[in-house]
Amino acid sequence: MLSVFLRAAGCSEYLMDDVWQETMIVAWEKLDTFDRSRPFGPWLRGIATRVLLSNQRTSRRMTLIGDESALEYLSQELHRISQLSGDTLDEKLNALRDCVSRLSDQDRECIELRFQEDLMPAAISDQVGVALETIKKRLARAKLRLQECIELKLRTSTN
Amino acid sequence: MPLASEQKEQVNDALIESLLREAFQPDSIHDAELVARLMERLENDVAVQLPEKLVWYRRRNWMGFAATAAVILVGIFFLNFSINNAAYATVIRSLTVTPAKRFYQIKMLQQFPLWGERQIQAELYLDDQDRFVVRHPGWAGIGPIWIGGNPEERWIVPIRGPALVGGERTVGRWLDKKDIPSPYLHVSTILHRMSRAYSLAMLPNEKVPANESPEQWIECQHIRGTIKQPKSNLPVTIELWADTESGVAQRLTLIWNRSPEERGPLKWEIELAQTPDLPDNWFSPEGHLRANSQIMHVQSETELESLAPADQ
Numbered sequence: 191m192l193s194v195f196l197r198a199a200g201c202s203e204y205l206m207d208d209v210w211q212e213t214m215i216v217a218w219e220k221l222d223t224f225d226r227s228r229p230f231g232p233w234l235r236g237i238a239t240r241v242l243l244s245n246q247r248t249s250r251r252m253t254l255i256g257d258e259s260a261l262e263y264l265s266q267e268l269h270r271i272s273q274l275s276g277d278t279l280d281e282k283l284n285a286l287r288d289c290v291s292r293l294s295d296q297d298r299e300c301i302e303l304r305f306q307e308d309l310m311p312a313a314i315s316d317q318v319g320v321a322l323e324t325i326k327k328r329l330a331r332a333k334l335r336l337q338e339c340i341e342l343k344l345r346t347s348t349n
Numbered sequence: 350m351p352l353a354s355e356q357k358e359q360v361n362d363a364l365i366e367s368l369l370r371e372a373f374q375p376d377s378i379h380d381a382e383l384v385a386r387l388m389e390r391l392e393n394d395v396a397v398q399l400p401e402k403l404v405w406y407r408r409r410n411w412m413g414f415a416a417t418a419a420v421i422l423v424g425i426f427f428l429n430f431s432i433n434n435a436a437y438a439t440v441i442r443s444l445t446v447t448p449a450k451r452f453y454q455i456k457m458l459q460q461f462p463l464w465g466e467r468q469i470q471a472e473l474y475l476d477d478q479d480r481f482v483v484r485h486p487g488w489a490g491i492g493p494i495w496i497g498g499n500p501e502e503r504w505i506v507p508i509r510g511p512a513l514v515g516g517e518r519t520v521g522r523w524l525d526k527k528d529i530p531s532p533y534l535h536v537s538t539i540l541h542r543m544s545r546a547y548s549l550a551m552l553p554n555e556k557v558p559a560n561e562s563p564e565q566w567i568e569c570q571h572i573r574g575t576i577k578q579p580k581s582n583l584p585v586t587i588e589l590w591a592d593t594e595s596g597v598a599q600r601l602t603l604i605w606n607r608s609p610e611e612r613g614p615l616k617w618e619i620e621l622a623q624t625p626d627l628p629d630n631w632f633s634p635e636g637h638l639r640a641n642s643q644i645m646h647v648q649s650e651t652e653l654e655s656l657a658p659a660d661q
Binding site: 193194195197198199200255256259260263264267268271279283286287290301302304305306308310313333336337340 | 351352356357359360364365366367370371372374518
């Protein structure tokens with residue numbers, strides 16, 4: 191879950207391992223201050239946020255998605271995702287995989303090529319034989335549908 | 350201060366992208382490496398006071414230590430992976446053991462629709478900075494092509510013309526068209542893929558000839574990976590023989606499943622050989638450049654096509 195947070199926050203792949211490790215070290219050192227009656231994830235992401243912001247000040251390679259409030263919002267959204275059923279992140283991600291399987295064939299193909307095959311939109315355009323702009327639109331539409339689908343699953347699981 | 354709706358949309362978009370990446374490309378082996386490195390740092394960092402139970406684990410060898418550390422961290426940090434499989438642990442160990450320089454002989458068997466099967470012998474050189482060099486004789490046997498790279502870029506020294514340096518993706522696609530599947534040019538890439546996309550099974554240990562002296566034999570753990578979701582460009586099985594003592598990959602065999610009319614690789618056999626003395630610039634294009642040749646940086650595949658000789 192921490193890697194998902196760091197990547198979504200805009201942490202570059204280049205610095206990801208260092209930030210992950212720094213966060214864990216700080217968490218380890220501050221473990222005594224953790225209030226065990228509260229959830230652990232938001233506390234850890236709070237530490238990660240401070241590590242990210244500190245890195246952004248010193249590294250040109252770090253362009254975060256926003257300021258502290260944006261990262262806090264991201265952490266809250268991830269906390270909601272953690273409410274999905276399943277013990278592990280991989281099990282929780284089954285909900286997202288299920289949402290992907292419900293997309294239209296065109297949208298699902300784009301999502302799979304982008305995230306499974308790791309192709310950039312231009313390469314997807316070459317492979318599918320469809321204009322780049324169309325691919326970008328399909329990806330944007332598919333991601334919106336996935337957000338809606340996950341939202342629905344969250345509501346169902348909390349009700 | 351509450352976020353503007355535009356910024357929320359941006360965050361939500363980044364979150365769904367990150368979740369999709371995690372859902373489709375879970376990198377559990379990388380997670381295991383992260384934990385192993387973290388534990389190494391916790392062990393060495395005098396500023397960090399280790400709990401008593403962790404100090405006890407110092408007495409164990411590193412692989413057991415990393416596995417145990419992972420379990421502890423899962424408990425403490427709610428991490429999402431497990432090292433519960435000896436086959437998987439062997440692959441991780443082979444990935445993390447990186448002698449300064451290694452040399453592998455590769456037998457590549459390739460199928461061509463009209464030409465039939467061709468076998469060539471290539472050479473693969475690796476170092477501990479994740480750099481590699483491949484000497485490929487070319488499928489037509491008209492001369493060696495040198496291919497190399499590091500995690501960020503790839504380079505080619507063709508038979509004629511300038512050496513070409515470009516991004517991994519640009520050069521990789523060009524190489525694929527020349528029937529050299531670039532994702533398999535590096536042992537760590539093969540092992541990464543093996544850990545992620547293949548079901549692993551531990552087979553009985555086997556002995557393979559030692560690279561220094563063929564009359565000696567090395568006891569190896571033998572792992573077979575069978576692809577979970579077959580795709581035409583991926584081998585259906587990958588087998589690894591890893592030295593039981595050092596963990597170093599001694600031998601790898603990759604087998605593809607192709608119909609007779611298909612073009613592509615059929616089998617690669619990669620075997621550790623005795624590493625020769627290599628010059629300092631071996632892992633850069635300069636080490637393989639002919640006299641008066643230049644190095645040119647390419648940005649796109651089209652540019653690469655226009656600069657590389659057509660017969661390579």
